[in-house]
Amino acid sequence: MGAMTGVMAIMLFLTVLSAATGLGTAAAARLLDRDLAGRLTVQVVKGDPASRDAAATRITAALRASTDVVAVSTVPRAELARLLRPWLGDDAGDAALPVPALIDIQLRDPGDTAADRVAALVAGAVPDARVDRHQAWMSPVNGAMRTVVLLALGLVLLMAAATAAVVVLAARAGLQFHRATIDVMHMLGATDVQIARLFQRRIALDAAFGGVVGGAAALGVTAALQAQMAALGSELLGSTRLGTGDWVLLALLPLCFVALATFAARLAVLRALGRTL
Amino acid sequence: MASIVQFENVGLRYGTGPETLSDVSFQLGRGSFYFLTGASGAGKTSLLRLLYLAQRPSRGIIRLFGEDTVLLPRTRLPGFRRRIGVVFQDFRLVPHLSTWDNVALPLRVAGVPEEDVEQPVREMLAWVGLTDRANARPATLSGGEQQRVAIARAVIGRPEMLVADEPTGNVDPDMAERLLHLFDSLNKLGTTVVVATHDFQLLNRIPDAQMMRLDKGRLLDPTGALRYPPPRSRP
Numbered sequence: 001m002g003a004m005t006g007v008m009a010i011m012l013f014l015t016v017l018s019a020a021t022g023l024g025t026a027a028a029a030r031l032l033d034r035d036l037a038g039r040l041t042v043q044v045v046k047g048d049p050a051s052r053d054a055a056a057t058r059i060t061a062a063l064r065a066s067t068d069v070v071a072v073s074t075v076p077r078a079e080l081a082r083l084l085r086p087w088l089g090d091d092a093g094d095a096a097l098p099v100p101a102l103i104d105i106q107l108r109d110p111g112d113t114a115a116d117r118v119a120a121l122v123a124g125a126v127p128d129a130r131v132d133r134h135q136a137w138m139s140p141v142n143g144a145m146r147t148v149v150l151l152a153l154g155l156v157l158l159m160a161a162a163t164a165a166v167v168v169l170a171a172r173a174g175l176q177f178h179r180a181t182i183d184v185m186h187m188l189g190a191t192d193v194q195i196a197r198l199f200q201r202r203i204a205l206d207a208a209f210g211g212v213v214g215g216a217a218a219l220g221v222t223a224a225l226q227a228q229m230a231a232l233g234s235e236l237l238g239s240t241r242l243g244t245g246d247w248v249l250l251a252l253l254p255l256c257f258v259a260l261a262t263f264a265a266r267l268a269v270l271r272a273l274g275r276t277l
Numbered sequence: 278m279a280s281i282v283q284f285e286n287v288g289l290r291y292g293t294g295p296e297t298l299s300d301v302s303f304q305l306g307r308g309s310f311y312f313l314t315g316a317s318g319a320g321k322t323s324l325l326r327l328l329y330l331a332q333r334p335s336r337g338i339i340r341l342f343g344e345d346t347v348l349l350p351r352t353r354l355p356g357f358r359r360r361i362g363v364v365f366q367d368f369r370l371v372p373h374l375s376t377w378d379n380v381a382l383p384l385r386v387a388g389v390p391e392e393d394v395e396q397p398v399r400e401m402l403a404w405v406g407l408t409d410r411a412n413a414r415p416a417t418l419s420g421g422e423q424q425r426v427a428i429a430r431a432v433i434g435r436p437e438m439l440v441a442d443e444p445t446g447n448v449d450p451d452m453a454e455r456l457l458h459l460f461d462s463l464n465k466l467g468t469t470v471v472v473a474t475h476d477f478q479l480l481n482r483i484p485d486a487q488m489m490r491l492d493k494g495r496l497l498d499p500t501g502a503l504r505y506p507p508p509r510s511r512p
Contacts, residue, residue, distance in 0.1 A: 184369045187331060188430075189359030190386045191352075277333065277351060 004170050004203070008163070008210025008261070009217075015159040016218030016253050022152025023249065024226075024240035029145040031239040036134040036142075038070075038110030042103040042122050043130040049095070055126040056101040062125040068107055068114040075102040110135075163257055164264040167207075171199055171268040186276070196269040200262050207261035211254030219250060280304040280340075281438060281469045282328065287337030289323055289494075297323045298494045301337070305438075305471065310464045312480050313473040315491035321473040322366065322442055324491065328471060329363045329440045330354055342437065359387050362436035362468075364444045368427040370415040376402065376426050377411040383434040401429040404459065406452075420447040428456055438469040445479060457482050 042059055046052035056074055063072045080099050084092035091097065107114045119131040135142075175182065185195055222242070229237045242250075282305040289298040298320045305311060315321050326332040327339060330346060339346050341357060349357070362383075370379050381398045385391075402408045405425035415423055424447045431439060439460065445453035461483055464470045472479070480488065490497040 180369065181371050181373075183331075184365075184371060185382075185386065186355075187329060187358060187363055187365075187369075188383045188386050189355045189357075191355045194386065274351075277331065277354070 002206060004166075004206040005210040005213075007166055008207045008257070009214035010210075011159055011163045011166070012211045012214030012254055012257055013218045014214075015156055015163075015257070016215050016250055017221065018152045018155035018159065019250055019253060020218070020222040020225075020242065020246075022149050022156070023246040024242055025145050025148045025152065027241065027243065027246065028237075028239040029142055029149065032138060032142055032145070036138050038107035038114070039134040040105040040107065040115060040118060041132045041134065042105065043132065044101040044103070044126060045098075045128070045130070046100075047098045049098075052101050055129065056103060058125045059103055059122055059129060062121050063103070063105060063118065066118060066121055068109065068118050069105055070108050071104075071106040073104050075104060160257070160260055164260055167203055167261045167264040168268040170203065171265045172272060174199055174202070175269060175272050182273070192270050192273040195273060196266050199269045200266050203265040204258055204262045207258045208254075211257050215251070215254035219247075222250065279307045281307040281342060283338075283340040284327075285338040285340075287327065287334045287339060289320075289327065289332065290335040296335070296494055298327075298334075298491075301494075301496050303489060303496055305469055307437075307469055308464065308467050310461070310470045310483055310486040311472070312483075312486050312488045313471060313491065314475055314477075314480070314488060316475065319491040320494040321491055323494075325363075325440050325442050325471070325473055328438075329361050330358055359383070359434065360437045362431035362434060362439040364424075364427050364431045364439075364441035366442040366446070368415075368423045370423055370426055370430075372415050375412050375414060376407055376418070376422075379415065379426050380429045380433055383430060387434060397433055401433050405429045405456075421449065421452060424448055425452065425456070428459070432459065432463055432468075435463070435466070436468060438471070439463060441470070441472045443474055443476075444472060445474070445476065453479070454482065 044052050044055045044059065046055060060072055060074060063069045077099075078093075080102065081093040084099065088097075105118065107118065115133055122129050122131050182195055226241060229240060232238070282303075284301050284303050287298060287301040288296050290296045301324065313321050313324065323332070327334055328341075330341070333347060337347075342360060344357075346354075346357065371382065374382070377398055380401055381394050384394045384397065399408070402411055405428060407422060407425055407429070410418060410422060413422075415426070418426065424444065428441070428444055431441065441460070444460075445456055448456065457479065460470050460472065474480070480486065
């Protein structure tokens with residue numbers, strides 16, 4: 001494997017991994033958006049269980065009457081106890097424990113206006129009830145995910161630029177090395193395009209070989225990582241699973257890089273030859 | 278006779294140095310045979326480089342095949358170069374190509390289909406006596422063999438003008454005779470031939486040839502090509 005092929009393989013390996021990270025994170029962010037859009041939780045914090053349950057019932061009744069709300073459900077006491085068990089142990093199920101009542105709401109329209117109307121409705125029914133918007137609560141996570149996606153996209157673009165630069169340098173070195181032959185070709189009547197085509201072919205072959213090696217290795221690593229994440233059982237990490245379209249996009253990256261390398265080589269050679277007679 | 282090449286007050290200067298060629302004016306008739314002579318450093322190779330469009334002059338006008346080539350856009354140069362065969366003094370064979378492929382190169386550059394390349398290459402290699410060296414790389418050929426490959430490459434495309442810089446410098450007298458005979462045959466088919474040499478023995482072999490003499494970058498007869506003196510009047 002030549003130096004150029006090696007460089008292309010490394011570039012493609014890093015590019016495909018960056019792209020896979022970006023695509024996986026984007027998939028997770030999309031899923032999070034879909035899950036959190038228009039979802040609210042009402043907390044009723046009252047020490048007295050009877051008064052807490054009555055308040056929860058009032059809120060539930062008010063919400064059911066609202067056209068903004070698609071679904072309302074009170075989180076069962078048993079579910080709350082299950083959630084608290086890691087911290088409180090068996091005491092989590094103690095009926096005397098002042099655990100807030102939680103009411104899950106799914107809005108018809110995920111926009112802020114509907115959420116504001118529902119919050120006002122809840123405040124009207126029970127003034128000290130707290131309304132949490134899931135989207136607001138998870139927005140730092142979502143923001144971080146979008147940053148990762150942008151970073152991955154930036155890395156892919158930087159890799160593409162670095163690849164083009166490497167190709168241009170290789171083409172220039174090749175032109176210097178084959179200067180005598182190129183002069184002869186010119187004197188025999190070869191056009192710049194004919195000469196550029198020779199370089200393009202060489203660089204396309206190197207890029208294709210490097211692309212296959214680097215791309216295949218990166219796809220293998222990505223597949224292994226995906227399997228590992230799926231096995232963790234985490235909903236968030238599991239949501240980074242790549243779809244068919246993502247895999248196709250990753251598989252197309254080596255082809256795009258071969259096209260980019262070929263184009264860069266052609267441009268570099270034509271520009272250099274344009275300065276000769 | 279229609280002229281194929283016309284130089285008018287051509288001067289050539291490399292960088293900021295003195296003029297290598299000064300006030301060179303001449304015309305080459307289509308289908309003629311010319312020898313270009315002169316001592317080493319007289320400017321023969323520079324004049325040939327102007328002829329085969331490897332160089333633009335610093336001043337003056339050069340007309341080739343009826344067109345002013347000084348201001349010709351470089352995109353049109355390949356078309357002109359394909360009409361000129363060149364035998365370089367240092368052969369300039371492509372090192373990674375075989376003898377066969379070196380000879381076939383002008384045809385391939387011109388876009389001749391591969392099935393039409395084989396026969397002319399075979400004939401040309403037979404003519405220069407290199408059939409058995411068809412697969413050899415230039416590095417494995419002797420100086421004389423390389424020169425014959427260079428000549429075969431220059432003439433295979435039946436150029437309208439053949440420019441040769443010391444083409445017989447590395448071959449034995451018998452091969453020199455054969456190569457000159459090839460040039461003469463091409464000339465009789467209508468190719469204008471310009472051979473730069475300082476081998477005066479060579480000049481005697483083509484009695485119809487005309488001669489141009491360069492001295493310190495100037496053509497000795499500024500009005501045009503000198504007629505080579507008939508053999509009986511030569512010293």
